[in-house]
Amino acid sequence: MSRAAQGLRAWLLQRFSAVYLALYVVIMPVLMLTRDVSGYAAWRGWFGQPGTGVASALFALALLLHAWVGMRDVLIDYVHRVWLRLSLLSLIALLLLGSLMLVLRALLLAAVASGS
């Protein structure tokens, strides 16, 4: 990321991901109420559908970006030793990327299971 993009782009990313996160956490529970998702099979079936799957994958990605900018902000504010900040940033990046992979894996498995 170029130096010129560090401020504005991060800030915009946080705003737009926030909008998507807000929409998702409102719409998903409402949709959940309109159908029967009790039980593991029904739940997995629902998340295996393309619409739900893609929306949820986007949610995980938006959450990752949002959390990344937020955590970066916290560390820039409070952690002033460069090497410590760098280590913590790397740790957070690994955790966030790992979590994203797990979510995507679960969604893919659900998609495969519902397709078979």
Next chain:
Amino acid sequence: MKFSIYRFDPDKDSKAYMQDYELDDARLNPGMMLLDALLLLKTQDESLSFRRSCQEGVCGSDAMNINGRNGLACITRLSELKQPVAIRPLPGMPVIRDLVVDLEQFYRQYRNATPYLINEDPVPEVERLQSPQQREQLDGLYECILCACCSTACPSFWWNPDKFLGPAALLQSWRFLADSRDQATEQRLSNLEGPFRLFRCHTIMNCVEVCPKGLNPTHAIGRIKELMVKRSL
């Protein structure tokens, strides 16, 4: 009336401390300002140090932390203050002595905002004219007296005073970005890029809360971001 005032004399004290003062109620009038009381206290203890000048909220010299809130002593009514009145120097700034702080960092950030008109056109014979609507854009911006109440109430400025411009300087940044006569918009905006100079602002709004002139730096910062978005997308 009871006061508790922050004292520190670098020649004598190894640590700052709070000193209690009492002012005879007979010496107080209704409508008296905190600065009047401080001046009376100084006649009791002339070692007590603070800055003041105009005494009417125009020069911005006597900014201090009054009962936990930044403000100008000269326009803060004694009758509105809970006792004992705790008076401390502006938070986060190096203390020179008692209530006098070193504002070097604050002024450096002010300079970073290039707080002057940049216009490369030949100087006209008359003034550079503005329409009333263009002039209106500067209302709520030019009134800043640089008392430092806002910037020293801003947590982002406490954590990164050397990198974050702070609300006062950013208000001035917008004051010149919003000026129809200024031609350095691009230069000003690129000067504010990066994660620090502008974007340490997390809309905490302490600046708006404490500004003794009722100005709104958070709004100005929002306008800068808006202009950046318009210019870069």
